[in-house]
Amino acid sequence: MIRLHGQKFWLYGAVDPYTNEILNLSPYPTATKQTTRWFLTDLHRRYQLNDVEFLVDDADYLGPVLAEDDYRFRVIRHEDRNATERIF
Known part of the structure; x- marks a missing residue:
């Protein structure tokens, strides 16, 4: 979660x-299955996602959406920072 303009x-x-x-x-503003799908739809429009493996944290909403939409993914717990977290 981040704060942007007090929100x-x-x-x-x-x-x-x-x-x-x-x-x-x-x-x-929320982290739900629907916002995850919106993000993935936008990402899919920009890049070819057929042969990628997503590295995700253990958020409850990420794995189920990726699994339901047939994306390959691997859960990386907070002890082992994932690629996105390492950059920030």
Whole structure:
């Protein structure tokens, strides 16, 4: 969660773990399955996602959405910072 202009937002981000290039960042007022799908839809429009594996933290809403939408993913717990968290 981040604060932006005094309001709380969940920051969704996608980073290439090999180059550390930030591919997409989007703030949302909530972290839900729907906001996750909005983020993935936008990301899919920009990049080919067919052969990628998502590294995600253990947020309850991420894994189920990725699984339901047939994306490959691996959960990385907070002890081992994921690629996006390392950049920030």
